Amino acid sequence: MTRILLILGYLVLAPAAGALLDGADRVISARMQRRKGPSLLQPFYDLQKLFAKQMIAVNNVQMLLNLSYLVFLAIAGAMLFAGQDILMCMFILSTADMFLIMAASSDSSPYASLGAGREMLQMMAYEPLTLIIAVGFYLTTGSSHVSDIVHASSSAVWLMPGMFLGFIFTAAVKFRKSPFDLSTSHHAHQEMVKGLTTEMSGPTLAIMNIAEYYEMILILGIFGLFIVNENWWSWPLAVLVCLVIFFLEVLWDNASARVKWDLLLKGCWTVTLLAGGLNLLILMLVR
Amino acid sequence: MGKMSRSPWLLHYDASSCNGCDIEVLDCLTPKYDIERFGIINTGDPFQADILLITGGVNSQTEPVVKQLYSQMPSPKVVVAVGICACTGGVFKECYNIRGGIDTVIPVDVYVPGCAARPESIIDGVVKAVQILDQKRAAQNQEA
Numbered sequence: 001m002t003r004i005l006l007i008l009g010y011l012v013l014a015p016a017a018g019a020l021l022d023g024a025d026r027v028i029s030a031r032m033q034r035r036k037g038p039s040l041l042q043p044f045y046d047l048q049k050l051f052a053k054q055m056i057a058v059n060n061v062q063m064l065l066n067l068s069y070l071v072f073l074a075i076a077g078a079m080l081f082a083g084q085d086i087l088m089c090m091f092i093l094s095t096a097d098m099f100l101i102m103a104a105s106s107d108s109s110p111y112a113s114l115g116a117g118r119e120m121l122q123m124m125a126y127e128p129l130t131l132i133i134a135v136g137f138y139l140t141t142g143s144s145h146v147s148d149i150v151h152a153s154s155s156a157v158w159l160m161p162g163m164f165l166g167f168i169f170t171a172a173v174k175f176r177k178s179p180f181d182l183s184t185s186h187h188a189h190q191e192m193v194k195g196l197t198t199e200m201s202g203p204t205l206a207i208m209n210i211a212e213y214y215e216m217i218l219i220l221g222i223f224g225l226f227i228v229n230e231n232w233w234s235w236p237l238a239v240l241v242c243l244v245i246f247f248l249e250v251l252w253d254n255a256s257a258r259v260k261w262d263l264l265l266k267g268c269w270t271v272t273l274l275a276g277g278l279n280l281l282i283l284m285l286v287r
Numbered sequence: 288m289g290k291m292s293r294s295p296w297l298l299h300y301d302a303s304s305c306n307g308c309d310i311e312v313l314d315c316l317t318p319k320y321d322i323e324r325f326g327i328i329n330t331g332d333p334f335q336a337d338i339l340l341i342t343g344g345v346n347s348q349t350e351p352v353v354k355q356l357y358s359q360m361p362s363p364k365v366v367v368a369v370g371i372c373a374c375t376g377g378v379f380k381e382c383y384n385i386r387g388g389i390d391t392v393i394p395v396d397v398y399v400p401g402c403a404a405r406p407e408s409i410i411d412g413v414v415k416a417v418q419i420l421d422q423k424r425a426a427q428n429q430e431a
Contacts, residue, residue, distance in 0.1 A: 026323075035321040042326050045293035049337070052291065052424065054361035056334060194332040201334035201361050 003082050010081040010217070011074055018213025019043040022186075025250050032254045047209060053202035058107040063204050065103035070211040072096035077218040083147030086225070087134040093218065094130075097123055100196065100208070107199040115195030119183035121261045125268035126170040132276040133167060136160045137225070139283045150228045157226040159286075162279030164226050168245055169271045173264070174219050175246075176212070177253040180264055220246065291337060291363060291424045292417040294326040298336035300356055302389065303379070304343025307403035308370035312340060314406040315413075322410060325417075333359035338416050340409075344372040344379050345386040357393045363423035365396040365416045369409055374398045 023040040030037025039045070057063060076092040079085070097119070104116035138144040140159045141152045149156065157164050173180040184195035192198070200208055220242040227238035259267070301309050315322040316329060330336050333356045345353055357366070368389040371377040376387040389395050396419050399412035 030321070030323060034318045036324045037321070038323050038326045042294065045326055049291055049294045053337075054363075056359070056361045194330065194335065197335075198332055199334055205335060 006081045006083075007078045010078050014074075014077060014217040015210045015213045018210075018216045019047065021216060021246060022213065025246075028247070028250050029254055032251070043209070043213075047206050050202050050206035050209070055203050056201045057204065058109075058199050062103050062106050062200070063207075065099050065106060066200070066204050066207045066211070069096050069099040069103060070207050070214070072099060073211045073214040073218065077214050077221070080146055080218060080221050080225075083145060083150070085144050086137055086146055086149070086222075087131075087144050089146075089218075090130045090134055093215075094123065094127060096211075096215075100211075103200075103208075104196040109199045111192040111194070111198040112196060114192050115183045115198065118261060119196055121265065122173050122180065122183055125180075125264050126173045128269070129163070129166050129170050129272040129276045132272065132280050133160070133163050133222070136163045136276075136280055136283060139280070139287050146225065149225055151230050153230055155227050155229045155234060159283060160226065160279055162275035164223075166271045166275030166279075167223065167226075168248065169275070170268050171219055171223070171245070172249055172252060173268065175216065175249050177249050179252075179256040179259040180268075181253075181258060182261060182264060185258075291420040294328075295337045295413070295417050295420060296328045296330045296335055297338050297340050297413070298330060298333055298356065298360070299340045299342075300353065302341050302343040302349040302353055302373065303346045303385070304370060304372060308342035308373070308401075311403050311406050311409060312342065312369060315409055320406050320410060322413070325414070327413065334361070336360050337364055337420060338413060339364065339366045340369055340413070341366065341373050341389050342369045344376040345389055345392050346382075346384045347386065348384075350386060350392055353389065353392050363420055363427055365419050365423065366393060367397045367399060367412050367416045368395045369399045369412065370404045371400050371402045374400055377402065 020040070022043040023038070026042060027037045027040055072092055073096045076089050076096060079089040079092065101116045101119050104112045104119065134144060137149055137156060140156045141149045143149065176184060176186060178185070184197050197205060197208060223242050223245055224238035227241050228234045299309070299312055314320060337360075339357060339360060341353065357364075366389065368374050372379060373389050376385055379385045380387060386392060397412045397416045399408050401408055
């Protein structure tokens, strides 16, 4: 029963929580740049407007692919919050991303195609570490099921600090934060217009945004998984850690410029190898 | 405030401006004027824009581009002509290659005069445009 409630809770509350976080992100970013910034509820206004706009679609399949992106992300997130296998959750997460890439390459815009190519590079950059983390959780707690991981006697982060730090680094790719916002950016003008989302307008873009909010909460959920253990106080602590990490990503976003794709790959793989790989090696020797 | 007016996204195009008005448009994004406090984003993508902000008069080279950009924007949409050249053609009106103001090519909703138009008046124009956006949305709903 609680499992069904958790799944429903995620499906209903995650977009709202994601939109609120996005609004907070925009306000905090504005304050960092000494601006007043938009209202906290701005992402809700944006979504409302996007659904009210005329639907201009270059083809029929783009909306379907975007909806698939949304549905697969919702499934991946629901699996995590329902206590299912974390490895499976991460596989579905990458499947969802493939739908976004297909949606972007389904039109003939050169900007969208470039964005799709860069999105694939981004996947190559962050994917190895997410798999290492799934293995890490298995080695630390003896199970890859989220329901078992949250009942461990001590927080997983003590045995996987390298992976935790590495994931903070690669999560900037998933949150589409500078310096890794190559494929598309939340901010104004980039060298290829809006990249991935160039040909998405009105409702199509709104669905893509909602999917991003699901993904945001899913990634923060994985951060939370590093912290929670059988004690009740680990849950508020996990929420706090997630908020701190989100703030750090916003800070980093405002303090750095966009990098080129080769630096993205080199940077993420070096961090994956050093932080994730070494951590995994030590874990395997210890356990 | 209606649905549209809370998140108007801008598309800025320089039809043949001397860059004076363009710099004032960018000024609106700076901390002093901070146009994002109205929820306005400068998108650069016609597919996602609600307000088309054009500076400079239309000449024979930019005419097809202006038409193309306007046709790519999903309705409801409004056009703001920024600067006297965009309004009427300005000092370039008699030039052999200038068509005249933006309204010779596409329908314009708000005219913001000035050379260069001041950031305050641009923001005023955009806020007017936002109200027209709401009216257009309401009119669309009545038709449907």
